Amino acid sequence: MQPLIDNARLFGQRPEEFAALAAGQSPQVLFITCSDSRVVPALITGARPGELFELRTAGNIVPPYGSGQPTGEAATIEYAVEVLGVRDVVVCGHSHCGAVGALVRGDDLDAVPAVRDWLAHAAPPPAGTPEDPEVAEGVQAHVLAQVLRLRSYPCVGRRLEAGRLTVRAWYYEVHRGSVRVHYPATDTFEAL
Secondary structure, eight states: OHHHHHHHHHHTTOGGGTGGGGGOOOOSEEEEEEOOTTOOHHHHHOOOTTSEEEEEEGGGOOOOTTOSSOOHHHHHHHIIIIISOOSEEEEEEETTOHHHHHHHHTOOOTTSHHHHHHHGGGOSOOOOOTTOTTOHHHHHHHHHHHHHHHHTSHHHHHHHHTTOOEEEEEEEETTTTEEEEEETTTTEEEEO
16 A cells, blocks of 8 residues: 555645646546456556546446436436537456456355345346456457447437447457457457
8 A cells, every 4th residue: 555655645746737637627538447456447548637537337337227226327427428528438348357257157146245236237147158267258248238238328329319429349458458349340349
């Protein structure tokens, strides 16, 4: 923890670099990805402060819209699309994902009931090879399922129909530092 504290102290000693951020934000991209510490959206994209609006959830899950209970995820998506007017949404899964791996393997998650109940939102459970530590097939299928779920959000659907929003599916390979993007025409994930 100490190195993080030391950096935070130094970080705050450059206020001139951040003064303009006080005027507000106008990111063009909502980046939905996993909470995994190995996935760092600004590092992957080279984004500077104010350029990405991020939503991080265990397993980059987009919960169903209108489940009767407001969710922070739905509020974040709606705010990004309706208030900030983002032009792009990226749903980014990653290799070696513990959440998707647990789903692919059918792990018993009774010892972590909040995790178990959260992962139930991933339905349908992604297919894949349980022995594959990358869980590439499962993660890629899962990302596409989350993209479909995202498209069902009314604010997203309206913007897509109006041609004012693009939704992209990415797969980040943590062991290579590379990104693959889904191409609907060929239904494949290929290098950017």
